[in-house]
Amino acid sequence: MGWRGxxxxxxxxxxxxxxxxxxxLSDATEHLSAEDIYFRIHETNPAIGLTTVYRTLExxxxxxxxxxxDFGDKRSxxxxxxxxxxxxxxxxxxxxxxxxxxxxxxxxxxxxxxIACTEKELSEKxxxxxxxxYLSFYGICPDCKxxxxxx
Amino acid sequence: MGWRGxxxxxxxxxxxxxxxxxxxLSDATEHLSAEDIYFRIHETNPAIGLTTVYRTLExxxxxxxxxxxDFGDKRSxxxxxxxxxxxxxxxxxxxxxxxxxxxxxxxxxxxxxxIACTEKELSEKxxxxxxxxYLSFYGICPDCKxxxxxx
DNA sequence: CTAACTGCAAATTCTTTGCATTAGT
DNA sequence: ACTAATGCAAAGAATTTGCAGTTAG
Numbered sequence: 001m002g003w004r005g006x007x008x009x010x011x012x013x014x015x016x017x018x019x020x021x022x023x024x025l026s027d028a029t030e031h032l033s034a035e036d037i038y039f040r041i042h043e044t045n046p047a048i049g050l051t052t053v054y055r056t057l058e059x060x061x062x063x064x065x066x067x068x069x070d071f072g073d074k075r076s077x078x079x080x081x082x083x084x085x086x087x088x089x090x091x092x093x094x095x096x097x098x099x100x101x102x103x104x105x106x107x108x109x110x111x112x113x114x115i116a117c118t119e120k121e122l123s124e125k126x127x128x129x130x131x132x133x134y135l136s137f138y139g140i141c142p143d144c145k146x147x148x149x150x151x
Numbered sequence: 152m153g154w155r156g157x158x159x160x161x162x163x164x165x166x167x168x169x170x171x172x173x174x175x176l177s178d179a180t181e182h183l184s185a186e187d188i189y190f191r192i193h194e195t196n197p198a199i200g201l202t203t204v205y206r207t208l209e210x211x212x213x214x215x216x217x218x219x220x221d222f223g224d225k226r227s228x229x230x231x232x233x234x235x236x237x238x239x240x241x242x243x244x245x246x247x248x249x250x251x252x253x254x255x256x257x258x259x260x261x262x263x264x265x266i267a268c269t270e271k272e273l274s275e276k277x278x279x280x281x282x283x284x285y286l287s288f289y290g291i292c293p294d295c296k297x298x299x300x301x302x
Numbered sequence: 303c304t305a306a307c308t309g310c311a312a313a314t315t316c317t318t319t320g321c322a323t324t325a326g327t
Numbered sequence: 328a329c330t331a332a333t334g335c336a337a338a339g340a341a342t343t344t345g346c347a348g349t350t351a352g
Contacts, residue, residue, distance in 0.1 A: 305352100307349080308348085309348090309349095311344105312345085314342080316341085317341100318337105318340090319336105320338090321335095321337105322334100323333080323335105324332080326330095
């Protein structure tokens, strides 16, 4: 079932703003904030307000169409969940100096398997129904390393 | 070198508020927000302001004495980094329904090793200097599962 | 038709800043 | 003494809410 079905399936309505917001998210390669989305939409659809963007993102997050992330700057960022995304499931590599984020999905030998095993062990041990996970590595990117070296 | 040394080592001063804030964090079992810390301190030290708590947390985070987390509610939460903590390095298991967070550090067979291997592979592949990682699993805790069942 | 959705402006909430005062070293 | 650190009040920034008008089904 596509996201349209998910929305209508629970008594909600398909609207122009929702359609556009998801299409922006679907085309995005980066991790967009509410304001990012608002500005992209605003050029072609100035009638759509920031409030609607926030409300739509909240709704879609609750419906598990979107994941909501926080990378340290104070704005929340969103991306489609695996189920609805063109991109494969991925983890993040975050530069703590410049904020650059690399998505990687060509998991190292054993990484994916290990996560799956851990998930299974944890769900048994703590009796949790695990639905997802989030793995990020933090460090200094090549560019920042170079800049730091020059000083 | 303890955190006191870290602070003095870079020309900063040891003060009563800093001492108290770290001791609260050191004793905490949960993940405290700035306000949590402020209230705990306030009972015995009403002279210490919330601003100082924020400034201290910011400083200590920059010095890598603290890790700053975000678990979805909008407040930031803090805990001592492995180097300064009584607790072992751990990962998180978060209930998406009630917000409960379980720390686990008795890593499953292979989990710790796999993270270390992945870290090494990524740092070579992307030429990143990786300093830390963050792994969380999300799901529904036993209590919430039960509650959902009753309905 | 009617209830969900929207936009605007105002309100909230968390966090940061300006500035005069206090207190480590 | 010198300057970092503090507390207060005020400012800032991201997000949420109240409400009257709009629109999908």
